[in-house]
Amino acid sequence: MAEIAESGGGGHDKGKKRAKKQSTKVDMTPMVDLAFLLLTFFVLTATFSKPKVMSLVYPAKPKDIEKVDIPEVNNAITFLLAEDRIFYYEGAFYPEGNAKGKPATTLEEANFGGGEGSVRELLAKLNHFVLEKKVTLDADLTSKKIADSTYTRMIREAKSANEALKVLIKTDNDATCKNFIDLIDELKIADIGVIAPVDIMQSELDLIKAKTVK
Amino acid sequence: MPKSSPSIDMTPMVDLAFLLVTFFMLSSSFRSDEAAVIDTPSSISDMIIPENVIMVSIDKDGRKFFGMSGKDEVKTRLLGSMAKKYNLKFTNEQVKEFVKMTNFGCDMKEMPAYLNLSSAERKNFKTTGIPADSLNNQLKDWIWYGNLEALSAGEEAFLEATDKGLEPEANDFKPKFILKVDGKAVYVRAKQVIDVFRDLNLNNLNFVTSLEHDPRKKE
Numbered sequence: 166m167a168e169i170a171e172s173g174g175g176g177h178d179k180g181k182k183r184a185k186k187q188s189t190k191v192d193m194t195p196m197v198d199l200a201f202l203l204l205t206f207f208v209l210t211a212t213f214s215k216p217k218v219m220s221l222v223y224p225a226k227p228k229d230i231e232k233v234d235i236p237e238v239n240n241a242i243t244f245l246l247a248e249d250r251i252f253y254y255e256g257a258f259y260p261e262g263n264a265k266g267k268p269a270t271t272l273e274e275a276n277f278g279g280g281e282g283s284v285r286e287l288l289a290k291l292n293h294f295v296l297e298k299k300v301t302l303d304a305d306l307t308s309k310k311i312a313d314s315t316y317t318r319m320i321r322e323a324k325s326a327n328e329a330l331k332v333l334i335k336t337d338n339d340a341t342c343k344n345f346i347d348l349i350d351e352l353k354i355a356d357i358g359v360i361a362p363v364d365i366m367q368s369e370l371d372l373i374k375a376k377t378v379k
Numbered sequence: 380m381p382k383s384s385p386s387i388d389m390t391p392m393v394d395l396a397f398l399l400v401t402f403f404m405l406s407s408s409f410r411s412d413e414a415a416v417i418d419t420p421s422s423i424s425d426m427i428i429p430e431n432v433i434m435v436s437i438d439k440d441g442r443k444f445f446g447m448s449g450k451d452e453v454k455t456r457l458l459g460s461m462a463k464k465y466n467l468k469f470t471n472e473q474v475k476e477f478v479k480m481t482n483f484g485c486d487m488k489e490m491p492a493y494l495n496l497s498s499a500e501r502k503n504f505k506t507t508g509i510p511a512d513s514l515n516n517q518l519k520d521w522i523w524y525g526n527l528e529a530l531s532a533g534e535e536a537f538l539e540a541t542d543k544g545l546e547p548e549a550n551d552f553k554p555k556f557i558l559k560v561d562g563k564a565v566y567v568r569a570k571q572v573i574d575v576f577r578d579l580n581l582n583n584l585n586f587v588t589s590l591e592h593d594p595r596k597k598e
């Protein structure tokens with residue numbers, strides 16, 4: 166093993182032991198030092214959370230943009246994103262002095278977060294059809310009344326039902342990607358099925374400008 | 380009272396240290412260098428990033444970068460198609476460098492010069508990102524050819540898996556499209572990229588996000 170007999174030089178005249186018995190222990194300090202160094206390195210460089218992805222399906226681009234007529238949606242809300250601010254209006258957009266004689270659309274402001282006047286609260290109120298349905302379906306699922314596949318199908322049906330809220334997202338030129346992702350996130354929290362990021366109209370830009378300049 | 384030894388037995392501690400070293404060494408995967416630092420926003424989504432991706436990154440100044448996963452041959456063929464389209468010639472060394480890169484953001488004209496640099500010098504390379512405007516839409520070509528190569532490589536892998544008697548899911552072999560946007564980037568820039576994807580009829584996009592707590596779940 167690690168025992169090495171010291172080559173006996175001369176020196177056994179005095180009747181002492183011929184060789185000093187060497188220790189079987191190897192000095193492991195450098196190795197352990199290195200081990201700890203590596204350990205520190207790996208601990209500090211390790212990243213455990215793999216990045217996650219959020220899926221978003223965009224509507225296919227229509228082949229002929231002229232021919233598409235925008236369908237009337239009865240239960241829609243439009244969010245307008247400006248830099249770190251978010252506005253919304255419900256239903257269709259009516260400009261000042263429109264032909265239908267409807268009052269002009271005004272923008273309301275909401276905030277991100279979970280409290281009073283937040284997007285979350287607003288969506289929970291407007292999308293109660295889906296959310297309530299989800300609660301009953303969740304209960305059915307936990308009590309094993311319905312199967313998993315039925316559950317996913319029913320949820321999907323509820324999300325695309327007429328009564329479910331549809332959301333349009335429009336962004337102005339200063340809105341950041343964080344604003345956009347935050348909003349999509351809120352929509353996912355509120356189980357919104359139909360999300361449509363669309364181009365903003367000039368009249369809407371003017372409304373945002375009037376709100377943000379103040 | 381017997382005199383106790385001043386040295387302590389450190390064997391268990393060292394054992395543990397080695398165990399941890401082994402664990403971290405095996406569990407860590409080295410992330411290759413990306414061309415730009417991108418600070419992604421957070422979301423509640425807990426979907427893990429897929430393996431087979433075509434990724435467009437947008438940094439906080441709105442510069443666009445292209446990267447794709449896949450075997451070396453796939454990337455080589457991609458560069459070949461792009462070189463043909465833009466009438467460029469690449470040397471073998473340049474192709475090798477291209478295959479090694481995770482992503483890049485430079486004009487096709489700058490590409491040979493960019494590939495000649497070392498990876499440290501590339502960090503300081505002044506670039507405006509990949510052009511994606513309607514007159515000079517190089518990003519569209521990168522995505523288009525990248526998708527073609529990834530699909531043909533995916534088809535091969537699919538057939539191979541079928542030959543082995545597995546029952547592969549065809550969707551797993553198709554590339555997924557990932558947008559990695561910096562939270563501070565202006566959305567209009569991201570929209571340009573999204574429109575490029577939509578022009579190519581690739582409508583299912585994924586945003587890279589870091590995980591945040593879902594308020595619907597209980598603590």
